[in-house]
Amino acid sequence: MIRVEGLTKIYGHGPAAVTALNNVSLEIKTGEFVAVMGPSGSGKSTFLNVLGCLERATAGRYYLNEREVSALDEDELAGLRNQQFGFVFQTFNLLPRHNILRNVELPLIYAGTPGKERRERATALLARVGLGHRLKHKPPALSGGEQQRVAIARALINNPAVILADEPTGNLDSKTSYEIMGLFLELHAEGRTIVMVTHEPDIARYAERVLHFLDGAVVREEVSSA
Numbered sequence: 156m157i158r159v160e161g162l163t164k165i166y167g168h169g170p171a172a173v174t175a176l177n178n179v180s181l182e183i184k185t186g187e188f189v190a191v192m193g194p195s196g197s198g199k200s201t202f203l204n205v206l207g208c209l210e211r212a213t214a215g216r217y218y219l220n221e222r223e224v225s226a227l228d229e230d231e232l233a234g235l236r237n238q239q240f241g242f243v244f245q246t247f248n249l250l251p252r253h254n255i256l257r258n259v260e261l262p263l264i265y266a267g268t269p270g271k272e273r274r275e276r277a278t279a280l281l282a283r284v285g286l287g288h289r290l291k292h293k294p295p296a297l298s299g300g301e302q303q304r305v306a307i308a309r310a311l312i313n314n315p316a317v318i319l320a321d322e323p324t325g326n327l328d329s330k331t332s333y334e335i336m337g338l339f340l341e342l343h344a345e346g347r348t349i350v351m352v353t354h355e356p357d358i359a360r361y362a363e364r365v366l367h368f369l370d371g372a373v374v375r376e377e378v379s380s381a
Contacts, residue, residue, distance in 0.1 A: 156317070156348055157183040157206065162215035164201050164371075175201040176212065177371035183350060185316075188343045190359040191352045193368030199352045200321055202368065206350060207240050207319045208232040237266060241310030245322035247302045249294040249309075255281060256290040259309045266313070280308040284338060300331035307338055318342060320351040324358050336361045 164176040175198045183189050191199045204210040205217065208224065217224040219239065227235065242248075249258050260277035268276075281287050284304040286297075294302050303323060310318060320339070324332035336358060343349055351362060359365050367375040 156185040158218040160216045162212050165213045174371050186346045188349045188362045190362035190365045197368040198371040199368045203319050203321055203352050208236045239316050241315035241318045243306050243310050243320040243323045245325035247306045251294050254291045254293050255305045262312050280311055284308050299327050303335055317348045
């Protein structure tokens with residue numbers, strides 16, 4: 156599903172330039188669950204942002220289902236983001252003044268989906284993540300784990316083929332982290348492709364394959380023992 160060849164990302168110019176990705180080449184198969192690990196500044200979040208079309212690579216090629224993403228214009232990239240990817244972040248990125256139903260249906264509002272269909276789909280997803288009884292609550296009234304469940308529901312609202320998660324358990328306690336990872340395992344069992352950045356070895360073990368980044372390159376790859 157995902158193939159990158161010589162992927163390079165450089166920030167800045169001249170002596171101040173920083174190489175965040177350095178000639179990365181790899182493949183991620185459809186339905187695979189991959190964890191990305193590495194120290195701060197190793198390039199793992201940049202890699203995720205390039206995969207999700209949030210940033211453009213400086214050099215190299217990126218293919219999604221054999222379509223060359225690196226050749227698309229900004230409008231095409233925006234369409235790809237909305238249609239193919241669901242994003243889950245460490246900081247949840249929810250709108251505090253809107254209730255969670257509104258937060259989850261937001262991508263469908265941008266897509267022009269009729270109100271009744273939006274609400275039905277968002278309600279069903281919130282019920283799936285165990286929050287069907289709290290539709291009118293706003294994010295500040297929820298625990299961190301509940302807010303991450305809302306974020307996962309929002310990531311699923313467009314039925315994406317790929318889930319991109321950047322430290323999804325980074326702000327959660329151990330018990331809540333394991334509950335959230337249980338949701339990711341359910342999504343994986345449904346055949347979704349998941350790429351997850353994490354600094355926690357216990358969380359990385361939920362994935363089938365672990366990529367270790369250092370100085371912008373993949374220096375080691377292992378199959379999870381979980």
